[in-house]
Amino acid sequence: MKKIASLLAAVLIAxxxxxxxxxxxxxxxxxxxxxxxxxxxxxxxxxxxxNYCLNCHTARFMRYNRLTDLGLSESQIADNLILxxxxxxxxxxxxxxxxxxxxxxxxxxxxxxxxxxxxVPPPDLTVIARARGADWLYTYLRSFYxxxxxxxxxxxxxYPNVGMPHVLWELQGEQALKTExxxxxxxxxxxxxxxxxxxxxxxxxxxxxxxxxxxxxxDYVAEPARNTRTTLGIYVLLFLGVFFVIAYALxxxxxxxxx
Numbered sequence: 063m064k065k066i067a068s069l070l071a072a073v074l075i076a077x078x079x080x081x082x083x084x085x086x087x088x089x090x091x092x093x094x095x096x097x098x099x100x101x102x103x104x105x106x107x108x109x110x111x112x113n114y115c116l117n118c119h120t121a122r123f124m125r126y127n128r129l130t131d132l133g134l135s136e137s138q139i140a141d142n143l144i145l146x147x148x149x150x151x152x153x154x155x156x157x158x159x160x161x162x163x164x165x166x167x168x169x170x171x172x173x174x175x176x177x178x179x180x181x182v183p184p185p186d187l188t189v190i191a192r193a194r195g196a197d198w199l200y201t202y203l204r205s206f207y208x209x210x211x212x213x214x215x216x217x218x219x220x221y222p223n224v225g226m227p228h229v230l231w232e233l234q235g236e237q238a239l240k241t242e243x244x245x246x247x248x249x250x251x252x253x254x255x256x257x258x259x260x261x262x263x264x265x266x267x268x269x270x271x272x273x274x275x276x277x278x279x280x281d282y283v284a285e286p287a288r289n290t291r292t293t294l295g296i297y298v299l300l301f302l303g304v305f306f307v308i309a310y311a312l313x314x315x316x317x318x319x320x321x
Contacts, residue, residue, distance in 0.1 A: 094200035094274065096191075096281035098288050101133045107279025108132065110272065112143050112167075114229050115187060118176065121167035123188040124283050131286060136163050146170060181213070181225045191284040196277055203230065203273045207237040207256055219256065234269045235262030 097103065108129055111121075129139050140163050147160040147170070161168070176183040191199060202220040206228035209217035214227035219239070228234075237256045244253055264272065282288070 090201075091195075091197040092201045092204070094196045094277055096196050096278050098278075098282050100278065103275045103278050104132045104282050105134065106272075107275040107277070107282070108134075108143060110276045111187075111279055111283075112145055115276075116146065116167060116169060117229075118169060118171060118180075118184040119187045120169050120184075121188045121283055122186055124167050124286065126161070126163045126165065126167065128286050131289075132282075139163055184226070187280060187283070189284045191277070191281040196281050199280060200273060200277045203276065204234075204270065205256065206231065206234070207239045208259075209239075219254075230269075230273075231262065233262050233264045233272065234258075234266075236260035 126139050126144055127136065129143065130136060134143075144161050144163065146168065173183040194202075198220065202218060205219040206216050207219065208215065211217075212223070214225070216224070216226075216228040216231070217239075218224045218226075235258055238259045239254050240257045241252050241254050243250045245251075258266065262269065285291075
């Protein structure tokens with residue numbers, strides 16, 4: 063039993079060291095603080111979402127008219143954010159009908175076509191921020207790199223062998239996964255990190271800010287009623303506080319003559 067315990071301990075200790083020496087990247091999630099009260103950021107994020115994400119991904123539990131909560135009018139939403147539609151059959155033939163403002167954020171691409179093109183249908187993004195977390199999304203969108211071995215030509219440190227191409231590459235530029243040798247505990251260790259090898263239209267700081275706006279919007283879409291819920295919660299707590307004072311005074315007055 064002692065030999066088995068010693069062998070198990072040696073394996074557990076050696077496993078992380080072997081993985082590190084092999085250069086397996088261990089992505090660190092970047093901290094991201096979503097702000098549902100920053101309406102300017104949310105409006106920019108909504109614009110990015112409909113231009114870059116809504117071509118493939120749906121948000122089928124989010125209606126366009128909910129964007130009025132961000133300070134946008136229905137005409138602004140219809141003119142600037144509704145870019146999709148569908149063909150409807152009429153006696154005169156198929157007619158393109160734009161999406162109505164009360165409809166949800168859908169895409170025209172069929173799931174079967176998406177599976178044939180990408181290997182798997184792109185997931186719905188309505189609650190992706192809840193499923194993955196804002197930190198994960200923020201890090202993921204900044205961690206694409208060129209990989210000639212992938213069908214799309216792209217890979218991701220956070221999501222290895224991802225089927226999604228890097229749709230924001232023109233803005234960020236092209237990153238490469240480089241291996242470096244750094245001093246280790248008594249021996250050199252190979253580590254991998256992302257390096258920008260071809261600049262994009264944005265500087266790294268500008269790109270990070272843009273991704274922050276997009277992630278902030280995705281976090282909002284996951285619960286668009288959050289601000290209303292928080293405000294109602296504060297009102298309820300204030301009411302209960304005032305009611306407690308009145309109830310306590312009533313109790314004192316009722317029991318003051320009872321001995």
